[in-house]
Amino acid sequence: MIVSKSFRWNECRAIAALISGVVMGFSAHAQSDEHVLDTLQVHGFLSQALIITDDNNFFGHSSRDEGSFEFTEVGLNVSLRPHQDVLVAAQMLSRRAGGESSDVEPKLDYGLIDYQMVSNQQRTFGVQLGRFKNPFGFYNQTRDVAFTRPSILLPQSIYFDRTRSLGLSGDGVSLYHEERLATGVLRAQVGIGQAQAGEDLRSTLRLEDVPGTLDAKQSAIGQIRYEHDGGRIVAALSTAQAKARFDSSISEQTDVSFRFRPVVFSIQYNEELWSLTGEFALRPTKLGGVENRWVNDVTGESWYIQYARRFASEWQWLVRYDSLTSNRADRNGKSFEESTGGNVPAHTQFADDLTFGLQWTPHPQVMLAGEYHHVDGTGWLPIQDNPDSSATSRRWNMWLFQLSLRF
Amino acid sequence: MPSPVISGSLLRLALLAVTTLILLVGLAFATTNAIAREAPIFLVAHPEVTTRWLNRDTTRAIFAMRQRTWPDGQAVRVFVLSNSNPVHARFAKEQLAAYPHQLQLAWDRMVFSGTGQAPDRVNDQEEMRERVATTPGAIGYLEREYLDDSVQVISME
Numbered sequence: 236m237i238v239s240k241s242f243r244w245n246e247c248r249a250i251a252a253l254i255s256g257v258v259m260g261f262s263a264h265a266q267s268d269e270h271v272l273d274t275l276q277v278h279g280f281l282s283q284a285l286i287i288t289d290d291n292n293f294f295g296h297s298s299r300d301e302g303s304f305e306f307t308e309v310g311l312n313v314s315l316r317p318h319q320d321v322l323v324a325a326q327m328l329s330r331r332a333g334g335e336s337s338d339v340e341p342k343l344d345y346g347l348i349d350y351q352m353v354s355n356q357q358r359t360f361g362v363q364l365g366r367f368k369n370p371f372g373f374y375n376q377t378r379d380v381a382f383t384r385p386s387i388l389l390p391q392s393i394y395f396d397r398t399r400s401l402g403l404s405g406d407g408v409s410l411y412h413e414e415r416l417a418t419g420v421l422r423a424q425v426g427i428g429q430a431q432a433g434e435d436l437r438s439t440l441r442l443e444d445v446p447g448t449l450d451a452k453q454s455a456i457g458q459i460r461y462e463h464d465g466g467r468i469v470a471a472l473s474t475a476q477a478k479a480r481f482d483s484s485i486s487e488q489t490d491v492s493f494r495f496r497p498v499v500f501s502i503q504y505n506e507e508l509w510s511l512t513g514e515f516a517l518r519p520t521k522l523g524g525v526e527n528r529w530v531n532d533v534t535g536e537s538w539y540i541q542y543a544r545r546f547a548s549e550w551q552w553l554v555r556y557d558s559l560t561s562n563r564a565d566r567n568g569k570s571f572e573e574s575t576g577g578n579v580p581a582h583t584q585f586a587d588d589l590t591f592g593l594q595w596t597p598h599p600q601v602m603l604a605g606e607y608h609h610v611d612g613t614g615w616l617p618i619q620d621n622p623d624s625s626a627t628s629r630r631w632n633m634w635l636f637q638l639s640l641r642f
Numbered sequence: 643m644p645s646p647v648i649s650g651s652l653l654r655l656a657l658l659a660v661t662t663l664i665l666l667v668g669l670a671f672a673t674t675n676a677i678a679r680e681a682p683i684f685l686v687a688h689p690e691v692t693t694r695w696l697n698r699d700t701t702r703a704i705f706a707m708r709q710r711t712w713p714d715g716q717a718v719r720v721f722v723l724s725n726s727n728p729v730h731a732r733f734a735k736e737q738l739a740a741y742p743h744q745l746q747l748a749w750d751r752m753v754f755s756g757t758g759q760a761p762d763r764v765n766d767q768e769e770m771r772e773r774v775a776t777t778p779g780a781i782g783y784l785e786r787e788y789l790d791d792s793v794q795v796i797s798m799e
Binding site: 270274276278280310312314316319320322324325326345346347349351354355356359363367368376377380382383413415420464465466505507545548599641 | 696697698699700702703708709710711713715716717724725726738739740741743744746747750751753754755756757758759760778779
């Protein structure tokens with residue numbers, strides 16, 4: 236309860252900052268610029284998926300006969316340019332990915348004022364204030380928008396849900412710079428702000444039933460990105476640090492501090508009809524207040540390679556191999572299984588996912604997609620959908636179908 | 643002895659298919675070349691815009707909606723034809739070295755992350771000319787036959 240209250244407080248603060256920004260923008264330019272309202276834009280999206288698994292559950296009771304419809308994403312945003320250098324934008328997001336039906340309650344996804352103070356033929360430079368989306372890897376900023384994803388599910392080794400809330404956005408300040416070089420374009424962004432810690436992190440830390448509060452602390456993010464030859468080759472390096480703290484209100488559970496410091500290297504090669512994409516991430520996690528060495532200082536490793544091919548103008552197919560290792564010091568998870576006395580199976584410590592996907596865009600605002608995953612391991616399987624890890628299967632299959640709309 | 647007959651006709655069918663494919667690909671290639679030799683597409687702007695030329699990276703940043711002002715500080719308004727319009731595809735490829743689907747993805751990433759806005763869509767080049775001519779700070783593109791004094795041509799480096 237306290238967690239959700241602090242969320243709302245943060246949102247109030249962000250919205251207040253936003254409104255004051257708009258008002259300032261208007262008052263400064265009310266006489267000089269009657270075109271401000273011409274710049275108002277409203278956009279939205281809606282996606283609904285059906286998920287069917289043979290074993291294990293993903294986003295709801297997907298292994299039941301009828302599958303799970305509990306993967307829904309709805310977003311609505313507004314943006315406005317009150318001044319030529321200023322953009323004000325906010326988006327509300329309602330997302331259900333298994334879990335409680337109360338998860339659909341809309342949340343402020345971002346709400347910011349963007350002041351682009353330098354903008355000439357050599358470079359642009361700007362600052363964002365408010366709740367900004369973290370540029371992490373190729374996909375994090377728009378990870379909930381189906382039209383920006385190459386497949387229904389992003390590669391789960393990097394874009395999994397378990398610590399989603401912590402890496403999604405920050406409430407603070409972010410600076411961005413674009414420099415045009417002779418051979419390409421160099422872009423950089425750094426941000427510091429207050430991260431968020433949602434129920435996903437709480438259940439990942441296995442603290443969902445322990446009385447106490449989980450609060451996010453300061454987070455920092457940085458990305459440097461180089462686009463060669465008009466984006467034919469794109470390379471990026473992103474790094475982040477996010478912290479959270481659990482204050483226990485019972486003596487049986489000590490306070491827990493959590494620190495997540497991932498680094499991801501991303502590379503993409505683009506041709507007119509195909510793209511080859513790869514990302515590699517190292518994910519060091521530190522837990523304070525926990526004695527188990529298989530949990531409290533662990534570096535995970537994630538990578539994938541993906542080939543996407545467009546055909547017949549409205550279609551795209553994709554093949555991807557995606558691999559997650561929870562602990563590089565225990566790749567097969569055997570030591571972890573032993574440390575739990577055999578209660579938690581070794582296959583919870585890795586996941587290798589072979590994916591085939593198909594997208595059809597019969598209209599610019601409509602997309603239908605289907606995909607198949609063959610997975611060895613349950614390393615990124617949501618804990619809330621599979622509370623008893625000893626009941627999970629090591630090898631499992633998943634089919635997904637999704638309808639997406641946007642305007 | 644029916645199988646050699648079948649495999650013989652299969653072979654002929656396969657040869658026919660390959661020949662047709664080669665012809666079609668050749669034809670498509672010839673058509674592409676023909677299009678490339680068509681009248682060039684010009685970058686155009688509102689007549690009061692003071693910028694006379696843009697380099698390619700700046701033009702790309704403006705059409706990708708990452709840069710929101712002209713180099714002199716005036717707000718820029720971007721007008722584009724639909725993704726499926728061949729003139730849009732030619733403009734994207736020839737002047738921006740990008741493909742329509744890449745531009746669309748760039749816009750979606752801006753619009754849904756709060757870092758930018760979508761460009762304004764127009765239905766055809768007449769509308770493009772009219773909107774660019776009447777919207778302060780506007781930028782767009784036109785084939786030579788649609789150019790007139792109501793818009794100014796911006797040269798690209």
